Amino acid sequence: MVHGEGIYLYDSEGRSYIDCASATFNLSLGYSHPAVISAMKDQADKLIHITSSFQSDPINQLAHNLLSVSPANMTRVHPKVCSGSSANEGAIKMAQRATGKSEVITLFRSHVGQTMMMASMSGNAFRKAPFPIQFPGSLQVPDPYCHRCFYGKKPGECGAHGMLCVDRIEDFMEYASSGQVAAILVEPISGNGGNIVPPDGYFQKLRALCDKHDIALIFDEIQTGIGRTGHMFAAQYFGIEPDAITTAKGLGGSGAQVAAIITNKRLEGLPSHHHSFTYGSNLLAAAAANATLEIVKQPEFLANVRLTGNYILDRLYDMQKRHRFIGDVRGVGLMIGFEIENPDGSPNVALTNELADKAMKYGLIMRTSRYGFGNVLKIRPPLTLTYREAEEICDRLETLFREEMGA
Numbered sequence: 001m002v003h004g005e006g007i008y009l010y011d012s013e014g015r016s017y018i019d020c021a022s023a024t025f026n027l028s029l030g031y032s033h034p035a036v037i038s039a040m041k042d043q044a045d046k047l048i049h050i051t052s053s054f055q056s057d058p059i060n061q062l063a064h065n066l067l068s069v070s071p072a073n074m075t076r077v078h079p080k081v082c083s084g085s086s087a088n089e090g091a092i093k094m095a096q097r098a099t100g101k102s103e104v105i106t107l108f109r110s111h112v113g114q115t116m117m118m119a120s121m122s123g124n125a126f127r128k129a130p131f132p133i134q135f136p137g138s139l140q141v142p143d144p145y146c147h148r149c150f151y152g153k154k155p156g157e158c159g160a161h162g163m164l165c166v167d168r169i170e171d172f173m174e175y176a177s178s179g180q181v182a183a184i185l186v187e188p189i190s191g192n193g194g195n196i197v198p199p200d201g202y203f204q205k206l207r208a209l210c211d212k213h214d215i216a217l218i219f220d221e222i223q224t225g226i227g228r229t230g231h232m233f234a235a236q237y238f239g240i241e242p243d244a245i246t247t248a249k250g251l252g253g254s255g256a257q258v259a260a261i262i263t264n265k266r267l268e269g270l271p272s273h274h275h276s277f278t279y280g281s282n283l284l285a286a287a288a289a290n291a292t293l294e295i296v297k298q299p300e301f302l303a304n305v306r307l308t309g310n311y312i313l314d315r316l317y318d319m320q321k322r323h324r325f326i327g328d329v330r331g332v333g334l335m336i337g338f339e340i341e342n343p344d345g346s347p348n349v350a351l352t353n354e355l356a357d358k359a360m361k362y363g364l365i366m367r368t369s370r371y372g373f374g375n376v377l378k379i380r381p382p383l384t385l386t387y388r389e390a391e392e393i394c395d396r397l398e399t400l401f402r403e404e405m406g407a
Contacts, residue, residue, distance in 0.1 A: 004031025007382050007389055009365065017360065018393055020379045021367040025191065025223050028250030028292060030382030035291045036253040043287035052080050052272070052281035062286045065293045066247070066262055069232040073241040076268040078261040080280035084222035084248035085113030087259045088185060090275040091244040092117075094267040095183035095216035097274075103177050104138045105169065105184045105215075108150075109193030109370070112185055112220050121185070123193065126373060141165075141172050143190065144198035147328040147339070156199070166205040173213070183216040183243075184209075188234035191223035194369040194376040195337025197330045203240045216243040216267060222259075223335070226250035227296040227383050230306035230333035237332060243267055250383075253292030258285035296383065305383050308390040309333040312379060315394040323401050325351060327375075336379040337369065347375035355400065362400045364393065 003010040007030050009017045022028065029036060043058060050056060063077035078094075081087045096102055106112055108123040119127055120135035128134060142150035144165045149155075151164045158164045173181055184206065190196040210217040219242040224234035226247060231237040233245060244267055248259035257279070295301060313331055316338055320326040325348065327339030340352040352368050352375045359366045369376035381393065 006030045006032075007385060015363070017363050017365045018381065018389070018396070019365045020359075020381050020393060021365055022250075022380055022382050023255065024249070025367075025380050026249035026252060027254055028226050028228070028383050029253040029295060030384045031254060033254045033295075033384070035295060036256070036288045039287040039291035040256065040284055043284050046283075048284050049279070049282050052276060056281075056283055056286075058283045058286035058290060059281050061290050062260070062293075065290055066260060069293065069297050070245065070262050071233065071235050071241045073264045074245065074262045075265045076263050078263065078270070078275070079259075079286070080272060080276040081248075081259045081261060082257055082277050082279045082282065082285070083113075083259055084220070084246065085115045085118045086275075086277055086280070087222070087246035087248055087261050088112050088218070088220055089115065089117055090261050090270070091218045091246050091263070091267070092121075092183055092185065093275050094244065094261070094263060094270050095218065097270055098267050099182045099214055099216060101180040101182035101214075102137050103181045105172070105177075105181055106138060106140050107143045107186060107190070107193070108140050109143050109145075109190055109196065110140065110185075110187060110220075111190075111192035112187070124370060124373075126371075139172060139176050141169050143193065143196050144202045145194075145196050146199055147330075163199070163202060163205050166202060166209055169206075169209060170213075181213065181215050183218050185218045185220055187220045187222075188224050188238060189229070189332060189335050192370060194339075194374050195330060195335065195378055197332060198238075203238045207240055207242075210243075218242060218244045218246065221245050222248045223250075223380075226292065227302055227305055228333055228335045228380070230302050230309060232297060232302070234332070250296075251289045251292060252285060253288050253295075256285040256288030258282065258289045301383070304385075305333045308385045308387055309336060311387065311390045312336055312394060315397075319394075319398065319401065323405065325405065331379075334380060334383055334385065337376045338379075340375050340377060349373065349375050351375075352377060355404070358404050359396075359400055362396045364396050364400070 121138040146155040327341035
């Protein structure tokens, strides 16, 4: 690959591809957005980096900008992190310090980072298998995955009786933990785990459970944050005020490496020597983030994310009627996924990977779930997507399905 512009990536032979994965789901403004590039060039002429011990305008502005678009209960920003993994680790440290407890609950299919601590606290056995030493103090509980409910319920069936994927967490706490749960760390919509969108009321019940047991609720918005759902944060879409939000990926706009932890008053005050990284609070990255936030926060920008996302979902619902291998279709904004299934409804992982590979021939870059072990194809293009470009994605998908599947 040699060049990128907007939603398109170009290879050395001149072929173009629509990037439905936004690189690694981090190019919220696509390739080479002029406002981001300009902001980084301007900052490079002044300072590229200083130690985070000093004050600087780009970092102070970033903290102000993040709080201005976050849920109302958020009061502090910790910018001395440079990845989603380190942001999640920092939020956990804050929760442990604030509660005096140690354990962390995550979900079966969660992917909350790549460091040893975060890989240990994620789901999926295949990610942990090669490593003899795992970070202790976490347990995983079932996802709010109505299409394949762990408890054998049909979608909407358990609503009248509570919500088993929340209610049973207390059983896990009583029988599978040490009784010292400091935090529940959850992706509002699972990223690598298959684009699982929780049912209505899930997060309200989860918030109530956390309040009942003095547990910090941390939203990992590494993928869902910075406009991906058509709202600045998924917390706002779901109407929830977590104790902390972690953000990275899309915050850099066109690929700048930047991350932050946003917290409420309860979690503030962690001394910097407990969680501070050399390339955290990088000025070049902060300049890119500030330019990104200025664009994404505009109401018309977020409205377009919702418009184009709804168009793609509607087209997928229509394809689902005509292509039997398309199972559950789900998404919010431009965080969309759909299952590839066998005739009996079971996951068809082989076909999922085959379609992702063949999509390149049709000018589409697509990613699957669970590093190729899952059966979900994901559509998460840059948020700059136009209505015409959304049509083009769907038209190319239709052609892929028709020519490769004979359907």
